[in-house]
Amino acid sequence: MAAVLQDNPPTFASIRFTVQLEGGMRAPLYNLSLASPMILSRYRKEFPHPTDPDITLLFSTRTTALVMLDKETLALLKRGEELEGSEALVDCGLLVADHAQEKAEVLDYLNEMNRQHVRLSVAVVLGMRCNFTCTYCYEGEKKGSFDMEQATMERLPAFLMEQTRPKTKRIALDFYGGEPLLYVETIKTISQQMQRLCAEAGLTYDFALVSNGSLLRPELIKELKEYGLDTIRLTVDGPAELHNQSRPFRGGAPSFATIVKNIRDCTGLVNITMGGNYTKENYRQFPQLFSELQDAKLGPEHFAKLRFSPVIQPENKKLSPLGFHSGCQSVSEKWLPEAAIFLQDQLSANGYEQQSITPTPCMVDRDDTFTIHYDGNLYHCPALVGQEELICGNIDEGFKDYHTQYDLQNWRKHDKCHDCIYLILCFGGCRFMKYRKDHTMDIDCKKSFLDATLEAFIQQDIKAQM
Ligand code: SF4
Ligand code: SF4
Known part of the structure; x- marks a missing residue:
């Protein structure tokens, strides 16, 4: 034995x-x-x-x-x-x-998680200005000169401190735009206050930038580190040809070469994670990205993480001004398992760490994470900002009861979820995906995806360790 x-x-x-x-x-x-x-x-x-x-x-x-x-x-x-x-x-x-x-x-897992509340993790949308025109951008025609106002900026740090609990040790912000590096002064103002308030309360403070990567500069990164910058999260949608089609500069100029150069210039200064969004039509071309990164002398050692995810279909024409219609509408779409297994294999073959299988409760069900929009309104997922029916409070008056609005712990009303062995890996799936497709907050069941991928992911993991 x-x-x-x-x-x-x-x-x-x-x-x-x-x-x-x-x-x-x-x-x-x-x-x-x-x-x-x-x-x-x-x-x-x-x-x-x-x-x-x-x-x-x-x-x-x-x-x-x-x-x-x-x-x-x-x-x-x-x-x-x-x-x-x-x-x-x-x-x-x-x-x-x-x-x-x-x-x-x-x-009881989610309830236990909410009792922990060690880290308060908040997405802050600084404004809608952006220098890119991504074909699938969820901001759609909401993009433009909508910026966080002075009064919101001044109120925000105190509001965040009010959301801490006795067990909270750290506050971590994710700054979003538009493009957050068009809002450097706002980032500095908020972070300066947060550093002071957290120091007084015995908490740590840091932040990440969810950036398109076009405005990164070593001097700027060094400066922002003084204010608590920990990680830059970039998006590169596959090799240059694909990326330049889906994420061009405003006006249409290609952005891939600029981003790659900026990453090169900033390596070693800050954690850089990279995400790439694929579609059913283009995921097989993604491996070309690895050789293009290699040509730029970038490899696994330069990235804290590299992850691929399907593009989620914008809801309607209003949100998809460029007529994009190749997005994924549900985790149960039949092509997804093959794409996910293929890309996981490619990550491993090129020396990148594989995506680990972890419990994935939706942020909506967690008490220790939420989103503040540039206008001070509160949401429970950064992807859902701007949907007025999903505003669940504001930074002046705090949260209202959003149980029904977000259908909290939506899986509890489904018998199949109570008995499901994947519950901790799913918890009803992504609300955003379901909302985009059906305008409800019900479950987007991951069972068929997990049935089709888990064995392959685990065997890939074993092979990578051999
Ligand atoms: S709705 Fe989807 S994208 Fe938003 S936090 Fe939940 S799982 Fe993530
Ligand atoms: S996989 Fe399906 S059945 Fe299982 S918890 Fe998720 S939604 Fe419920």
């Missing part, structure tokens, strides 16, 4: 145990005692090992732990036999004392 961990075979082993969420939240693994007989978790998937037929991969959809077990050991566990060293499987959430208790803990 043996579990397998590459060249070191202990009795049981967790080859990956990723239960830490952003903000330090740990997945629920409480009240388990080895004094009682342990049974295999309901929240598990079993997959074949990519190269060894004697090994089974056990993945916990509750904790995202992954272990490799030989088939004989797994058979003993299924018969309920007690095995030496099974504490590791308890730690991974794969052995539990009681299925009913396990389910109760999973159903």
